[in-house]
Amino acid sequence: MRKVSLETKILGLVLSLSLFLILLLTTTFSYMEGRQIAKDKGQLALELSKTISFMPTVTEAFETDDPAGIIQPIAEKIRRETGAEFIVVGNAEGIRYSHPLASEIGKRMEGGDNSRAIREGEYYVSEAAGSLGLSIRGKSPVFNEEGKIIGIVSVGFLVDDVRAQIFKDLSKEMIVSLVAIMISIIGSYMLARSIRKDTLGLEPFEIANLYKEKNAVLQSVKEGILAIDQNGLITSMNQPAKKLLDIKESVRHLNVDGLFPSKYLFEVLKSGEPQVDKEISWEDKSVIVNCTPIFDSEGVSGVVASFRDRTEIEEMVNTLSEVKMHSEDLRAQTHEFTNKLYVLSGLIQLGEYDEAIDMIQSETSELHSLNRVVFEQIKDTKVQALLLGKIGKASEKKIIFEIDAQSYLEKLPDHIKLSQLTLILGNIIDNALEAVSSMEKPLVKFFATDIGNDMVFEVSDNGKGIPEDAIAHIFDRGFTSKNSGSPSGYGLSNADHVVKELGGIIEVQSEDGYTIFTVYLPKEQRGGKEC
Template identity: 70%
Template structure:
């Protein structure tokens, strides 16, 4: 079924209501005006009849032999002056002494409404049909000097004339009503146009659909979303925002102050300039916030803030770094073994079988030794994967990577995640590889143990060492002693951050040609969870 547009609905509603009111009011005023006009004509007729009944010339004329000769001229003059349709004077027997039609003089008065005046001496208004038609009449008795009723005066206005007057008045009212209807049409058009502009041309059902879609989108995104008006009152907040800010229940029309770090919201409300990816601390947690202003014709009408816990973002970045690190390590391992296979292929083709056998035996014995340590003494698969990747990378970089034969680690506790141990161990070993890059005989050593209450990793290298000035800023974000076009200085920062998340510490000892990083990771998670071996 085709939907009726909002503009059509407004036009129809306003016009129907206006037309109904116009018809109702016009009918009411017409009825009241007709009724009032009839009453007014009756009162005027009564007053004129009273005045005539007290005129001495009229009373004295009744004593004449032919009263109509005296009365008719007087009455005609009065009728012309007052605009009455007729003025009839008759005796107590109802015989006319005056009439608008001279031929009717001397005949009996018609209507049958003279009794109250002639018999009872009353003054009254009546409606009756006479020789001229239906009329509103004012009746007054005529008394002689002794107080006897000698006649009656009847002044009348035809009902037909009253109706004609009403019609003339109603035509004026209908003209005014038509103007009101035209104004209503124009007003309804302007109202519909204004509402359509306010709704951006959308129909009500489209607005409802947008509202439902907006709610669905608002609550489906992972980021917290908060919108406030220009006064700082909350319009909406999705579930992730409530969860992140630890807010329960409805917050609509509440002040944002106290629920969210509002200073930057007010800054955007005031300036109209968006703030993107701003880091702020709120109730012992760091969040990344982007604030965008909402504009209307009067300027900034509100803002929308989207925010996420920085920890989640860092975990995502670290996961990406972890995947990239694995990819690089596997590539290095593959590249190194490919080179060795080429060498073996060349020795065999040249007939240098003894040399090829010696190479295979050397590689096998070294690999067997490393595999014994990695697979038999390092029980955790996460650490095994990291070490295997680094062994391949060390071979490619021509770095001698030694794993202490006394190293031993059981399976890591569950609270130590893969991305965390990768950040710690991977970055420390990579940093050691970088430190011995320019050394003639580069050596990097690893020792690992879980004896005691901590898991200990010790990474040492024979590089140039770390100066006292570098030691102060060693774990700061962005610090590096290398020069490169690519962004650097995040490895040790990320490693230190991961160690702190796990409640551990990093110790650094450095002197000429000997730098040692020692990591202590507690087996017991904060909160009492203990790693059982």
């Protein structure tokens, strides 16, 4: 299938739009002008009929023996001078005293639109068909000195004449429209030529194919690739490079200096010599960089750099270590549970059934107590799911996780989402579990209630506590008391941000190694989004 050229597309598009807009504007203007002309003609007819109805000569003629002999010459003179199609004066019975055709005088007026003027004394504009055809008419009653209606004046303009005037004006507008179309054609042709020159004679689909091929090559490479020009501005960057450098937004035409340690790139720009397998540190990553210069007729015009993340293997080793740690925890739990089963089996074989029952009840009473509170007093499934997960996590870490027996919570309002709840309670409970992990008798307590206008969640632990000078900064982004090399200090900051979005607050108390986090969330959405 033959591709349509850019020049043809632009000409077709501009011409189509121009024709559409010109046709739309011309039609709208013609319609509005036609209505205005008809309105003006009707108003003129009404004013003329009023003027004639107030003329003393006309009103006095109604009292004479030959009203037509007086009124006809006056009406015809005014008609010729004003350009009206007809001026008809009639008595209260609608018998004509004047008409452009003398033979019509003495006959009854036609159109059937005289009653409002003759019976009710109204002044109005109407449209009706008479002896001369369809016309726009101005109707005025004639009053005598006593205020009695004695006749009617009807001044009219033929609708055909009004339309002829509209078409006459429309022909002038069509000339302007044709000139506008010609200008549009010339302008679109010049625009197409200019664009074609800028694209080196390539059609858009050819440029698109080249771009797709280049992008496919860049994205198919596993290594990160970055290209800059001689000014240090980024010209292209593939997705692996963005992922490696933790860049999410577009960086095209931005200076590489603010995004990445660019020492080796500028050395290559200056010397024209490639740099191979150079190691640099970027945030928490160790990156291997290779830089190759790009040459043109004037020398070095840019640099292409490729990146490899040295930390990927280290992260894989760390992941394997974590898996091994979890396996050991599970193995320890399995071993402990197996020992309990052996003891239980021994008691049953020895006939010590009461002791066996006591052991089973002792092992299950705590779980039953937790489940009763979770399923009977905590009615919201999102909170239930979160607590069950944290109970399992605490059990794996040999941490006592208590849910206050006085806890009670109805279903949460719809505006509180699971993701928000996870960010708030999940981070606070995880911090509590981590805080007590090194204690001899680790204990984390949870309490929830929805009495009043707020929902209250309280998480406490018997860890080492929070220093007084650190409490003021505990919700600052990036603040952490941990010494681990991994990024931290974001959990509580995110929780605080979400709480403020929901219009709530978080309070922290830490005394004698006992830390309490209390979250207040309003039941009604207050739009308290943090600025």
